[in-house]
Structures are given as C-alpha cells and as structure tokens.
Amino acid sequence: xxxxxxxxxxxxxxxxxxxxxxxxxxxxxxxxxxxxxxxxxxxxxxxxxxxxxxxxxxxxxxxxxxxxxxxxxxxxxxxxxxxxxxxxxxxxxxxxxxxxxxxxxxxxxxxxxxxxxxxxxxxxxxxxxxxxxxxxxxxxxxxxxxxxxxxxxxxxxxxxxxxxxxxxxxxxxxxxxxxxxxxxxxxxxxxxxxxxxxxxxxxxxxxxxxxxxxxxxxxxxxxxxxxxxxxxxxxxxxxxxxxxxxxxxxxxxxxxxxxxxxxxxxxxxxxxxxxxxxxxxxxxxxxxxxxxxxxxxxxxxxxxxxxxxxxxxxxxxxxxxxxxxxxxxxxxxxxxxxxxxxxxxxxxxxxxxxxxxxxxxxxxxxxxxxxxxxxxxxxxxxxxxxxxxxxxxxxxxxxxxxxxxxxxxxxxxxxxxxxxxxxxxxxxxxxxxxxxxxxxxxxxxxxxxxxxxxxxxxx
Amino acid sequence: xxxxxxxxxxxxxxxxxxxxxxxxxxxxxxxxxxxxxxxxxxxxxxxxxxxxxxxxxxxxxxxxxxxxxxxxxxxxxxxxxxxxxxxxxxxxxxxxxxxxxxxxxxxxxxxxxxxxxxxxxxxxxxxxxxxxxxxxxxxxxxxxxxxxxxxxxxxxxxxxxxxxxxxxxxxxxxxxxxxxxxxxxxxxxxxxxxxxxxxxxxxxxxxxxxxxxx
Numbered sequence: 001x002x003x004x005x006x007x008x009x010x011x012x013x014x015x016x017x018x019x020x021x022x023x024x025x026x027x028x029x030x031x032x033x034x035x036x037x038x039x040x041x042x043x044x045x046x047x048x049x050x051x052x053x054x055x056x057x058x059x060x061x062x063x064x065x066x067x068x069x070x071x072x073x074x075x076x077x078x079x080x081x082x083x084x085x086x087x088x089x090x091x092x093x094x095x096x097x098x099x100x101x102x103x104x105x106x107x108x109x110x111x112x113x114x115x116x117x118x119x120x121x122x123x124x125x126x127x128x129x130x131x132x133x134x135x136x137x138x139x140x141x142x143x144x145x146x147x148x149x150x151x152x153x154x155x156x157x158x159x160x161x162x163x164x165x166x167x168x169x170x171x172x173x174x175x176x177x178x179x180x181x182x183x184x185x186x187x188x189x190x191x192x193x194x195x196x197x198x199x200x201x202x203x204x205x206x207x208x209x210x211x212x213x214x215x216x217x218x219x220x221x222x223x224x225x226x227x228x229x230x231x232x233x234x235x236x237x238x239x240x241x242x243x244x245x246x247x248x249x250x251x252x253x254x255x256x257x258x259x260x261x262x263x264x265x266x267x268x269x270x271x272x273x274x275x276x277x278x279x280x281x282x283x284x285x286x287x288x289x290x291x292x293x294x295x296x297x298x299x300x301x302x303x304x305x306x307x308x309x310x311x312x313x314x315x316x317x318x319x320x321x322x323x324x325x326x327x328x329x330x331x332x333x334x335x336x337x338x339x340x341x342x343x344x345x346x347x348x349x350x351x352x353x354x355x356x357x358x359x360x361x362x363x364x365x366x367x368x369x370x371x372x373x374x375x376x377x378x379x380x381x382x383x384x385x386x387x388x389x390x391x392x393x394x395x396x397x398x399x400x401x402x403x404x405x406x407x408x409x410x411x412x413x414x415x416x417x418x419x420x421x422x423x424x425x426x427x428x429x430x431x432x433x434x435x436x437x438x439x440x441x442x443x444x445x446x447x448x449x450x451x452x453x454x455x456x457x458x459x
Numbered sequence: 460x461x462x463x464x465x466x467x468x469x470x471x472x473x474x475x476x477x478x479x480x481x482x483x484x485x486x487x488x489x490x491x492x493x494x495x496x497x498x499x500x501x502x503x504x505x506x507x508x509x510x511x512x513x514x515x516x517x518x519x520x521x522x523x524x525x526x527x528x529x530x531x532x533x534x535x536x537x538x539x540x541x542x543x544x545x546x547x548x549x550x551x552x553x554x555x556x557x558x559x560x561x562x563x564x565x566x567x568x569x570x571x572x573x574x575x576x577x578x579x580x581x582x583x584x585x586x587x588x589x590x591x592x593x594x595x596x597x598x599x600x601x602x603x604x605x606x607x608x609x610x611x612x613x614x615x616x617x618x619x620x621x622x623x624x625x626x627x628x629x630x631x632x633x634x635x636x637x638x639x640x641x642x643x644x645x646x647x648x649x650x651x652x653x654x655x656x657x658x659x660x661x662x663x664x665x666x667x668x669x670x671x672x673x
Binding site for chain 1: 464495501618620621623624625626
C-alpha cells in the first residue's frame, strides 16, 4: 500500500477520492508484475520453455541439414504435422483480434482486462504458425521468393494459389496485430516508465513509450488511431482463417473440397483461441494476483463464447457429414466414413469428444465457477482443435480414390520435437511478455471501472 | 519522480538522421538495382584468355566457316561440342604448319591430350540446356552467342539470367528464323518469319520449372 502514495497524474477520475484510490490500485497491481521481482513460479516455467525452444532449434537445424525426409510425411501424406501445426497455431491467434477489435467495436467493455494478453498470445501464436509453412517448403532459404519482387529470374509468385493468399493473409494479420498491440501498450508503457525506480527501466520504457505524456491531444489521437486499427483488423478476424481454409477448400480432394470450410474454420479458430486464452489466463491471474481485474465475470463471458463457437463447430461436423452423404458422391462419402471408421477413427473421436462434448459443460454456471475444471476442459479443447486439423489434413489424404496409393502417417520423433518446440517458442515469448510488458491494459480498465462512472451525474 | 521523455539532444536526430534515411532509402534501392543490372555484375563481356589465340572473326567472319564445321553435333546433341585438335589439323596440317601460335594444337594432336579451352558461355549446373532443341527449331546461334563472326576472342554477350531465358520462352517469335539459316550471322528475318516458323514447327516453349531444372 505504500506505493499508492506515489501514484500521480494518471489518476484523473471523476469520482473523487474513491475513484482515485481504485485507479491507483489498478496501476499498483498491474505494474507490480513488472517492477517487483517476479514470483518463483516464473523461473521453472521459463526454464521449461527455454528447454523446449532448444529442442525446436535442434529439430530445425537437423531439418535444414537433412531435409523434410526426417518427418513422417510420405508420398501419400505430403501434408501432415507441419501443416496441422500451422493451422493449429494460426487458429489460436484468432482470439486476440476478436477480443481487441471486434469486441471493441461492439463496445464489449469486459474485453479490457484480457485484451492485452490475448493480443500478445495472438502475435506469439502467429509467430509459431509462421515457421511451419516455411519449414514445410523444404528449402526455407528460398522462402523470400514468396514476396513479390522484381528479380533476374523473371519469376513471380503464383497469385492463383491459395497458398500464396495465405502468405498475404498471415503477414497482414501479423503486421496489424503487432501495430494494434504495441500502440495499445504505449500509455501503459509510459506508466511503467513513470513507476520505474531504476535508470535502465526508465530509459527502456521511456524509449518504448515514444514520449507519451498523456496530454488530451495525445489521448485524442490515440483513441482515433485505435478505432482505425480496430476497424482494419475486424475483417481480418474473418478473412485470415477463411484464407487458411482455402488451402483445402479450393482443392479437388474429397474431405477438403467443401464450401462450409471458411465459416467452420473461423468458428474453430475463435473457439481454440478462447480456450487458449483461458488456458493461459486462469493460472496467470492466480500467480500474478490479478483476480480482481480478471474476474469471474470475464471467465463466464469467455466460457460462453467458447460454448457458442464450440457448438457451431459441432454443427459444422454434422453438416459436413450430412452433405457428404446427401451429395451421393461415392468418394466424398467414403472419405467421411473413413474418417469415422477408418484407421484414423481414434483421432476423429478425440476430436469430437474434445471439441463438441467438452465445451457443453460451460452451459452450467456451477461448472464455469470451478476454475480447475474450466482449465482442464480448455486444455481438452486445445488438444481437440489440434486433432481437428490433424483429422482434416491427414485422414483426407490417407485414402484417396486410388486404393493402390493408400497410406498411413506415422510421426517421427522429429515431428514431436518440432511440435513441442513450437510450444517452447510460444512459452518463452509469452513469459518474457508477462515479465516485462504490462499484462493488463491499465488505462482501458480504468476507463471502464465502475469508479470512472461514479461521478457521471456531475457532468 | 523524473520521467524519461526524449531528451532535447534527440531532436536533431529527426533532422539529420531520420529524414535523410527516409530520403536516401529509395536512392539506395535504385542504386542496388542498378548495380545488379550492370553488365559487369552479369558477366556480360567476360572474355577469358584461351590457350590458343583462335580468332572466330578470321575463321567465321572472313573465311565463312560454318559453325557446324567445328561444333559438329550442335544440332544432334545437348552439347555443342568443342572440337578436338584433329578438326583443327584438317586444315592446319597444310595451312601454317609451323606457326608458333598453333603449338598447343599440334601438341594436343600428337600427344592425344585435349587443349584446355576455357568455357565462355557457362550456365549454372542446375540448369539443363539442350543445343539441338534450339538449333533445329530455328533459334539462331547469334541469338545467344552474339556476333561471333566479329569476335577475335570470344566473349559472353547475353546476361544468361533466368529472366533472359524466360523472356524468349514466353515470346519466342522475335528470335525465330528459318532453321536453314540458323548459323547465319547478322541475319535479318523476313517480316512474319518468326510467326510462320512458330506455326509450322509448332513451337510452344514450356515455362514450367522442370523444363530446365530437372
């Protein structure tokens, strides 16, 4: 409580001393994470993440030296874990923009306490996603050929290919998300600068906060820029995963060639993204002491989004099956029967039980309040959504029209190491974010806190 | 509590560092492109010293020797064939039999050790190129090798970039001629000759990767 007396200019409440105290409390509790030694839990978590990251480096080095033959991919299964991991991570990345842009435009104020960390999660997930297609090319040193540029080869990217659209969709998404995230952080970085005691932090946060003083003019421009960025990113929420789904939907392959894929992928992406936000936030709010900022109400809201999108995904599974049967197309129907009854049936049932059955518990308030249970369900959803991509990609390729060319995918240890390693990359980045950046959008939380509206009648 | 804002000394940075960088950035890119496109970078004019001062200008230009007299398998094989010393000796047994300049040729002929010519027009090893496919389809020698009949020492005239290959593969007509005149130098195709040859020989050059990268 001693630091409360040091709070200053950023408490511009309307509600008198009471509001001022609330604002000071928010600043104190959030900046505490960055400015006081972090809890002991952080070190083992960071150590494990670094170890996994090291594993990724080893796996990728071996891949670069040897080639993608080290993976389980084969003639039949040209796409396997590499693309599964890519779609999985891109999907995770969707909740961030949904929370920060769409919910902002819809004036869903509850977003403020989770948007910062959800955006960070988005960016780190997109970073994890981005490495997989590059590794998958087999010659990653030529990946820059995907950037259209005049060259002495007289060669341009194939603009008719959805894989190329992916490059633009994902890079646009990454750029916009980083801008949105960083710009939103500027006022909070300035708060950290002002609260820092040591010179290094003052200078580093000072540089990062770009000379923010919190003047009315700066706030005015900030709000405008935020609104513009929100409007720019909103279509991306729908477009990015739609484009990812085109990788499959525009092919002629039964199991991929369906018009339902774009909305189904977008719903699945938001579903997995929210599950991941909760997987991260439930332990985080506990260890960082932010339970009064990320409250049970937020968990209720996130659980409701999860059950809604999870149910859409379940519906999509059913419609997909129905369409395959109703189409009367032999190959289409065989592919779906093969998913359920074929050699990948185990993966199909993991997918259905994790994605369709698990979220249904969130209908019940009592379950939503049991946080350990919520966390376990979210972990199941993460697993289920990984398996969804695995089922779509691997099982559809395993048995195509020519029985002579049927195959079965078996991952190698390098597949496992790359997947686990990508979690290491994600964990490392996220833990560094928690340690050094403002995990909660303080300025925005203050603006929507009840104290900010206490003096409303005076105006 | 002191705030760290940008101190006053950072102000000139905008004027002297950031603005010039923004202005010079495009200049740098243009300069870089210019260097890349420079003939020297592309090795146009590359003229290695050969063991024998053989003059194409003399043999082809003045005496009218056909390319295929020495490069005799160019219309049947992927490689144009550098002639063995025996080909030279067909004439040089009687013409200038004692010339000092021809010592390496005679040496090669009698000791059966080839002359170490240096290859001038050298495509990268990952490119498959077939001379016969081009020569029999009416791509003149000079289209790629230039006016050999005027070169005392042979040098590279074409950039040999993939862009250069593709330019012709995408639009071959300007370089097509009646295959009867394929070795002619300084040839001016008749109007519409390229289109006619293209139609008659059904020339439709492939541009997919595996055409050249096999």
